[in-house]
Amino acid sequence: MRLQRLRIEQVRQFRTPMALEELQPGINLIHGPNESGKSTLVRAIRAAFFERHRSKSVEDLRPWGDSAAAPTIELKFDHDGQQWQLTKSFLQRKRCDLVIDGRSFSGEDAEEKLAELLGFQLPKKGVSKAEHWGIPGLLWVEQGTGQDIEKAVEHAGDHLKSALNNLVGEVASSGGDDVIQAVEKQRAELLTATGKPRGEYQQLAAERDERQRDLAELATRIEQYRLHVDRLGLLSAEFDRANAERPWEDALRRMEQAREQFRQVESLQQQQLRAQDSLGQVRQNLDLLRQNQEQMQAQGTKLKQREAELQAARQRLAGEEARTPGLDKAVKDARADYEAATRVVEQARQQEIRTRLQQDVARLEDRYRTLRQNLDKASGFQQQLDQGRQQKQENRIDAEAVQRARTTRRQLDEETIRSQAIATRLSWQLEPGHTLQLNDSTLAGEGELRLLDEGQLTIPGVGRLGITPGGEDLASARRTLAHLEQTLSEHLRALGVAGVEEAEQRLARYQDGERQVRHTEDLLLSVAPHGLERLRRETGDTFTELQGCKAHLDGALETAGEQADHIPGLADAEHARKVAEQRVAEAEADRNRHETRVLTARQTCETANREWQQLSTELERSGNPQQLQEIAGTIAATQRREAELVKNLEEIESRIRQARPDLLQQDIQRYRQAAETQQAAQKNRERELRDIRVRLEAWGAEGLEEKFNESTAELEHLNRRYSELHRRAEALDLLLTILTDKRQALTRRLQAPLQKHLDHYLSVLFPEATLEVDEHLVPGRFRRGNDLGQMTELSFGAREQMGLISRLAYADLLKDAGRPTLIILDDTLVHSDTGRLDGMKRILFDAAQRHQILLFTCHPEKWQDLGVEPIDLETLKAQPLL
Template sequence: MKLRRLQVEQLRQFRQPFVIDDLQPGLNLIHGPNESGKSTLVRAIRAAFFERYRTSSVDDLRPWGDSAAAPTITLDFEARQKSWHLVKSFLQRKRCDLTVDSTSYSEDEAEEKLSELLGFQFSAKGVSKPEHWGVPGLLWVEQGTGQNIEQAVEHAGDHLKSALNSLVGEVASTGGDELVEQVRARWNELFTPTGKPRGDYQKLEKERQEHQQQIDELQARVQKYQEQVDRLGKLTQDYQRTQRERPWEEAERQLEQARERYRQVEKLEQLQAQEKETLTHLQSSQQLLRQNQEQLESLNTKLDVRKAELNRSQRDLEQAEAQSPSIASSVQQAKAAYESAARQVHQARLGETRSRLERDLRRLDQQNQALTANVKKARQYQQEVEHAREQTRQNQIDAHAVKALKETEHHLKEASIRSQAIATRLTWQLEPGAELALDNEALEGQGEKQLLEEARLVVPGIGKLGITPGGEDLASTRRKLFTLEQNFSEQLQKLGVDSTQQAERRLTAYEAAERALQHTRELLKSVAPMGLDQLLVEQKETQSQLLNAKTELHDSPAPEPGRQHQAVDVGSAEAARTRAETRLAEAEAEERKHQTELLTRRQTRDNAEAEWRQLQDEVQNPERQKQLQSLSKELAQIQQKQTRLEATVQAREQEIKHAHPAILKQDIERYQRSISNLRQSQEERQRELRDIQVRLEAWGAEGLEEQLSNKTAELEQCSRRYQELHRRAQALDLLLNLLTEKRQALTRRLQAPLQKHLDHYVSLLFPQATLEVDEHLRPGTFTRGTELGKIAELSFGAREQMGLISRLAYADLLREAGRPTLVILDDTLVHSDTDRLDDMKRILFDAANRHQILLFTCHPENWSDLGVPPRDIQAMKEQVPRPLQKTYR
């Protein structure tokens, strides 16, 4: 099947007719951005085939807000070596017309013809659904559904099996299927679809397991009973022995001794902490007194340092003051240079202004002369345009009307010739003087007349003869001839001519005048693009500008005397001024910096002098000597106390260390835990003795051994019944497997043509890999090297690729069986990586040698190397659709 042309109108966003024609037999790449209409075109193709023309459930085809729309789809395609032309309209104008070569079908008959061709079904009610789509639903991939193939294969399964049978013949008999189904029915009585037991078989197996579980539990309880009897004896001995020895009392005595030793160590640690705190206080006081002493002794050093700083700051101030005259001179020189450069810029600008005015004067004078010449030419061309326009008005005639007149004349001539061929011919040859009358018209001599209507021939002296022309087409030919003559006369009158030749001459003169008018308009436009009036305005404006330029040149000041010979341009003068300005700014900045430095150095000298005088007063103060003597005496007293206290602390530290307080604390904790554990163990033995005694009394009353014997007998009886059903189940399972293997062998023979095409495509995408189909022709097991799995376990992109190559394999199978195929892909393979996409392009290019493929995409850059020219929907929207032909050849 080859789709040649598609036209949609009043369908979603395509309110006006939109056409895609010249579709190629192989690959067709159609692209456009999102919301450009790609999916709408795919929906249109589906609606043309799948939807009943009389359905009212296709409101999604209606343009938004247009309740009066009648969505119309026109398709031209080739199938079975015939040309098919389909026109289907929905909603407001429900219609379906189909032409196959020269045979026409309409309404339901046309739709059934399409269904029979492509292998799909129509919905009995409402919109079409995937289960009705059959083969097209398998080969026409909607956006985002490329990975979903199982249901599509299921819906097209009958058509695929029919194609396979037509290739390999019927390889399976219904009798074998009936036997398999009978065995499967017996098997299903004993097994679930997943192979697990069901019914009585499941019930017996469950009962057998329950009996065995109960026996195991009883045996465990009997063994537990015996173990508890032994445990009771041992616990009784341990409890009585511990109750006599009472080991926790010895642990309590040792605990009290450890606590007493630890209390003594705690008293030593408290005393040690107090003396350490006193020692720390003495050390802090000593440090503070030493800091005060050092501060008083450091005043002499600070006084010397301040004196040196005062001398250095005085020298720095004197050096800075010595640089002031030279810096002031540099500033004056920079100012003079800047003023000279500024005057030079002013003179250069005066000279440039006069040069510009002189150039403008010359340019405006030349422009005025050119405009004057153009005005003269424009007036001449304007006269020629008026003359050509007058010729056009005098010879104006409608070219379509002239063409229609010629066609009418041609049809009139044909009708006249046809009427002459079928008219009744009347010839006469009379003797001299003899005369006849035909409808009151005298006939003499000899002649001939053709009669299209009933006439009366009067023979003088004899009577009247009635002549009635015969022939089935005579009346219609006569009416047609009369109509054509009337139309021809009306057309001549409407055009105001006497003949077709006169109309053609007027048309030729009109066209020549039109060409002359166009030529003169172009000449006029070449000299006056905006018209003669605008050209006159431009001329007036140019003359005004010329006068203003002369006045401005006359009023502009001339350069200063003695400077006219200098050829300094404005750019150089401004550059020199900029350099002078930069030098002046640098000099002024240097001066400001120097003044700031003077102020800073003077302030530094004053601060150093004030600090030196303050320190000198402090050093010479008598109170300072008294403070130094007092600090020395206090430091000596503190040093003696610190030495005695350190010796005491060190001795006590050794005493605490030899007592091991941490070990004593651990001993207390160990004895406490031992006492608790010994008492708790004895209590637990007492509780366990009571529990075992109660438990043994309860188990002894249950009769466990008698229960075990009864359950063993029940298990043996249940096992015998279970074995009977188990042997039957194994036999049925073996028989069903043998029958199924035979059936699968026949199925593999049936699937061989399809598997061949699948292997071809899979090898291009995954070398050394295979994809097998199941008995329902659905893609199933995927094998690559040592990897084995289902398609559903692959990544999304891989499933999309496998779905597409499976569809191409189905298409090859259908084509091999002589069935029509068309592959439509809407934005597919968007999840493929670069390498896989290249492989898929090879596959599509290969499949296009056997099928027509319509590939819609919003990423044309991904398909630029597909080997086919892309078609842009946006560009096609700008084209005017060609008239719809009745048939496509």
């Protein structure tokens, strides 16, 4: 399809006619600033195709304020070798005229032809909306909607598919979608979208379950009915038999027999009671008689016994009295022993006191001697100490000053020796008798002198020789000597001695005194640690104590007098005394016990004598033996009577035992119970029969089995209907699945060519990228390198580019299918950067080889390198139209 010419008149700002002429088959770039009318031109093209000429919803086309306007659009284009010319007027003059190769169409016919050609729908009423636009909606991109490809494809939907049918041959179906709809509708009557039963189908299942429950209940009741009928048969047979045989009457008869037998036994039992009473009385009488007899016999025996007891008591008394003297003597001996032992103890105590005093005297004497010696030693030591102290006091001298004097003296000696060495030596050997005078001293014989000072040797007779020692050292030595001599004399003066030797002697004496003091102090401490005074006091005390002790001992020795040869120790003596004391106590206790026994025996003897006397007197008074004989006779008679009674009783008991009264009573009870039970059972049967009959009559009237049959029939009908619907639902489900599968398979076959065209363009923009077309022919998944995502997640600019690429791909596909492809782009790609825009230009130029493209823009400078001559709208408007 190629648009050749567009002419508009009375459309918005184009009040006067304006035309785009000689439009090119490839790209046509139409530019102009904002408000110059680009959008009006686009709107005009859309209105010419999409809006019904009779529409009242196209007021936007009217020039402002012109109520008489009739907006008119003329289009001229060719397609498939046919020349199409469309003139459409709105509002004031509603017309649509179409000429196709000389054939004229007008009004709605013309509009339908256009819709069929381009693949869109006309609105039933009102303004044309996006959902009506079909294929042009995909190829004609309005300002700012280039990226929104998904909706556009959806709206193109069926038009696109039917337009593309040619591409895929015979696979498309003319009535397929209608069939699918019909199947969906029929399926929806039976199943929900998720395949669950609904409506009658669903209800049938519920009814079926309910019916089955009813049936189960009926079956149970029928079973019960049958059981009752069986029970009835059994029970009535039993009842009849019992009524004929009457078993309870026999039981009653036998009970009466048992009762008669029991009555006989009862009379025997009464006889037995009477006999038992008699026997009891006889035996009681006999017991009394025997007691009397025994009592009488007992008196005689008792007298003999008392006599024997008296004899025994007397013997015991005599025996006891015989032992008295022995015991008295034992007590006396024991007492004597005890007194002796007491005396020994006293002697032993005295002896012990003496021994202790002697020991004390010895000890004190010893101590006194020691103290005395120590006191003597201490007095000596004290004297020595005083001497030492005195010596020390007399020779007190400073040891350091002595040392200093000693040192000065040594220095003086050394200096003297040195000065002698350097001094002028004057030696002489004079003839005897001859003397020399040196200074003031006289020299004779043989000798030597060392001269340090100038001297004058006078040789008598001869004259005087002056001697002057040479050298400076000599002078210095002389001064040093003088100094040292002075120092020494000062030291000695301070010490108060004449010479060093004296000082040394005094120091030695001082130190000796000090040593003696120290030594003597140690010695004194060893004999009198607490001082001399205390030692002296102790000595005095000890002496006094010793004197006291001796006086005591002397007293003790005087009182002792004569002593036994052998006196035992005090402890042994005390022990012996205690033993003796114990013996006395034992002996006395023995004697006391003996006296008690004697007294007791004497009393027993007296008592026994009195009792014997008493009983003896008593027996003599009464006439005992005759009575005894009489009682023996009575007892024999009573015993015979007893034997008779016992025999009689045994006989009665034996008869009772043989009759078994316990069993007889049980028999009576058993027969009575048997009769009662059988009668009760018969009554129960009668009652149960009545109950069952009543129940069966009631149930029979319900016609259970007939109802069961009817319900079974209903259930079968339900089942049949249910399985019919089930089969139908399954079939519809299957059919729908197969039809949709087939239809999707078809769509997938269209996917491939579209993908091919898409890849063609995409590789220009993104060499490594892919954009996948889904089964609804919508571009969806985008992949570039490792990035993976939906197209809708891309940036606005990228989406717009992808959108345009996709639309171009659709255009190619439509072209392949021989459909018209006019592409209109209104100010598109404004969000693309220069790099991408370059790519898009290459793509557009490539697409323009196959499709006519109208590109409206207000940025002509961006499109300069598109290689086409731009059409300036402003220029065009300025040109008057012929």
